Amino acid sequence: MAISKMKTGSITDSAVNTDKLAPGSVGSTDLSATVISGQAELSETAADTDFTIIYDTSAGTLKKVLRSNLKQAGPTFSSISPTNVDTGVGATTSLTITGTGFTAGSNARLVDNSGKIVEFTTVTRNSTTQITAVVTHSDLDTAQSPYDIQVTNGEGISILSANQLDVNAAPIWITSAGSLGTESQNTAFSVDIQAYDPDSTSIVSYELQSGTLPAGLTLSSGSGDIGTISGTTPSVDDDTTYNFTIRALDAASNTTSRSFSITVEAVRFQVFTSSGTFSVPASVSSVDVLVVAGGGGGGNDGGGGGGAGGLIYRPGFPVTPSGTVSVTVGDGGAGALGGPQPAKVGGDGQDSVFGTLTAKGGGGAGGGDCFQAGRPGGSGGGTGGNLPAGQIGGSAVAGGSAIQPTQPGDSGAYGFGNPGGEGQRPSNLNQYAGGGGGAAVSGQPGPDGSDGGNGKAYTIADGTTPVYYAGGGAGSHGVSPYTPACGGQGGGGNGGSGPNVTSGTANRGGGGGGPSSTCYPGSGGKGIVIVRWGV
Numbered sequence: 001m002a003i004s005k006m007k008t009g010s011i012t013d014s015a016v017n018t019d020k021l022a023p024g025s026v027g028s029t030d031l032s033a034t035v036i037s038g039q040a041e042l043s044e045t046a047a048d049t050d051f052t053i054i055y056d057t058s059a060g061t062l063k064k065v066l067r068s069n070l071k072q073a074g075p076t077f078s079s080i081s082p083t084n085v086d087t088g089v090g091a092t093t094s095l096t097i098t099g100t101g102f103t104a105g106s107n108a109r110l111v112d113n114s115g116k117i118v119e120f121t122t123v124t125r126n127s128t129t130q131i132t133a134v135v136t137h138s139d140l141d142t143a144q145s146p147y148d149i150q151v152t153n154g155e156g157i158s159i160l161s162a163n164q165l166d167v168n169a170a171p172i173w174i175t176s177a178g179s180l181g182t183e184s185q186n187t188a189f190s191v192d193i194q195a196y197d198p199d200s201t202s203i204v205s206y207e208l209q210s211g212t213l214p215a216g217l218t219l220s221s222g223s224g225d226i227g228t229i230s231g232t233t234p235s236v237d238d239d240t241t242y243n244f245t246i247r248a249l250d251a252a253s254n255t256t257s258r259s260f261s262i263t264v265e266a267v268r269f270q271v272f273t274s275s276g277t278f279s280v281p282a283s284v285s286s287v288d289v290l291v292v293a294g295g296g297g298g299g300n301d302g303g304g305g306g307g308a309g310g311l312i313y314r315p316g317f318p319v320t321p322s323g324t325v326s327v328t329v330g331d332g333g334a335g336a337l338g339g340p341q342p343a344k345v346g347g348d349g350q351d352s353v354f355g356t357l358t359a360k361g362g363g364g365a366g367g368g369d370c371f372q373a374g375r376p377g378g379s380g381g382g383t384g385g386n387l388p389a390g391q392i393g394g395s396a397v398a399g400g401s402a403i404q405p406t407q408p409g410d411s412g413a414y415g416f417g418n419p420g421g422e423g424q425r426p427s428n429l430n431q432y433a434g435g436g437g438g439a440a441v442s443g444q445p446g447p448d449g450s451d452g453g454n455g456k457a458y459t460i461a462d463g464t465t466p467v468y469y470a471g472g473g474a475g476s477h478g479v480s481p482y483t484p485a486c487g488g489q490g491g492g493g494n495g496g497s498g499p500n501v502t503s504g505t506a507n508r509g510g511g512g513g514g515p516s517s518t519c520y521p522g523s524g525g526k527g528i529v530i531v532r533w534g535v
Contacts, residue, residue, distance in 0.1 A: 110135065112148075121135060173194075179262070227246070241262070241264075286316045291353070295510045299344055299346050303345075314414040329529055333524040345372055349509070356410065363437075382423065418442040421443035436474075498517065
């Protein structure tokens with residue numbers, strides 16, 4: 001819309017009658033200047049509702065225009081992508097600037113922290129909402145980062161957006177600082193760490209900056225931006241926390257450091273399921289020890305239950321720091337074979353030893369023929385329950401005696417064992433063999449059920465979970481098909497007819513179960529030694 005020029009002129013006195021203006025005294029383009037100049041001047045900024053008069057050449061008429069419609073709008077800034085320039089990759093970087101009001105002739109440039117102008121190598125206005133600009137890396141100074149973005153539209157109106165473009169930004173950590181985990185000693189360990197490059201142009205690598213990783217663990221850079229700390233944790237006498245700092249690096253050698261820790265827990269107990277040597281930690285002068293011998297085997301052909309291995313629980317057993325202690329773990333006794341006496345008597349369990357502590361093997365169970373008595377042992381074996389026809393109704397025969405509490409020194413003072421149960425055959429159809437003795441309870445006598453005696457429970461292995469050890473094996477019991485009898489808590493084998501008979505549990509020192517007929521009785525369970533310290 002074009003604005004025409006207003007002409008000014010004058011009306012002379014002679015041209016005015018007393019009645020009217022002469023008809024031709026005012027031309028269509030002449031107007032007294034006093035119509036404008038004689039008006040009061042607006043001293044404040046015009047309000048948006050104020051208006052001016054302009055001549056619209058396209059319409060050929062005067063029009064009023066509100067002040068608000070005469071304002072010139074400036075550009076707006078929304079974003080720049082990427083937000084970081086990595087000068088280590090290439091010589092230039094193309095940037096995309098988005099916003100609104102990028103009219104024809106719009107331009108853009110950078111302003112550093114000192115106020116210095118940095119011109120883009122090229123600037124291309126793609127649309128009213130997008131500008132593409134290329135910056136040369138040699139024109140940038142990392143120390144002056146982050147840079148402001150200034151956009152100027154075609155009307156010369158500018159907008160400045162502060163701190164929009166970083167140069168050589170350092171990697172940013174994703175993994176939080178602090179503990180990366182806790183693991184027991186001598187255990188496989190693996191944990192990932194991660195940082196990313198805000199340039200999105202390079203892969204982050206990792207290096208140990210300071211501190212110490214646990215021995216046996218190494219730091220490696222994996223795929224992508226993942227780093228991994230892995231290996232096997234070391235042996236430690238006490239819980240140990242390792243503190244270290246890892247540095248993340250991008251392709252431009254920008255770095256960001258973060259502090260971490262890994263805790264290795266000392267395993268304060270050791271379990272021996274076979275013979276060996278206990279190496280005493282340097283800081284340890286006493287240990288708690290559980291020593292369980294092998295259980296006795298079950299008797300055959302109406303045989304009794306094997307006696308549990310003798311059990312010793314000695315808290316505060318003195319040891320020499322950094323010294324060694326010899327350890328022996330006893331096997332369980334074999335179940336009795338068939339054939340004539342004494343082949344139907346179960347085998348005795350073997351002793352288990354820790355230093356000067358000796359747990360005695362469990363007594364083998366008596367066989368049924370000839371009403372053979374259970375053998376003495378850590379806990380005694382149960383007596384068999386079968387007799388020749390001429391001895392039916394005879395007196396009950398006692399089970400084997402418990403010898404563990406009678407051992408010298410700490411082996412007896414801290415030792416546990418109980419006798420096996422007696423056997424009896426009150427009639428030609430009934431036979432009752434005795435159960436093997438357990439660490440806590442004697443074996444049941446035949447007429448009362450033939451169950452093995454219960455063992456004792458300890459939390460020495462992990463410090464929290466109670467586990468039973470040294471339960472007696474059950475003897476055969478009752479009238480054909482013979483009611484199964486139960487082994488004692490702590491690994492005692494069950495007694496009864498063929499498929500119901502079981503061996504003592506390995507590494508619990510339980511006695512083997514006895515069968516009601518001529519078949520294979522249960523063997524005694526192997527013993528165990530457990531050492532715990534620093535609790």
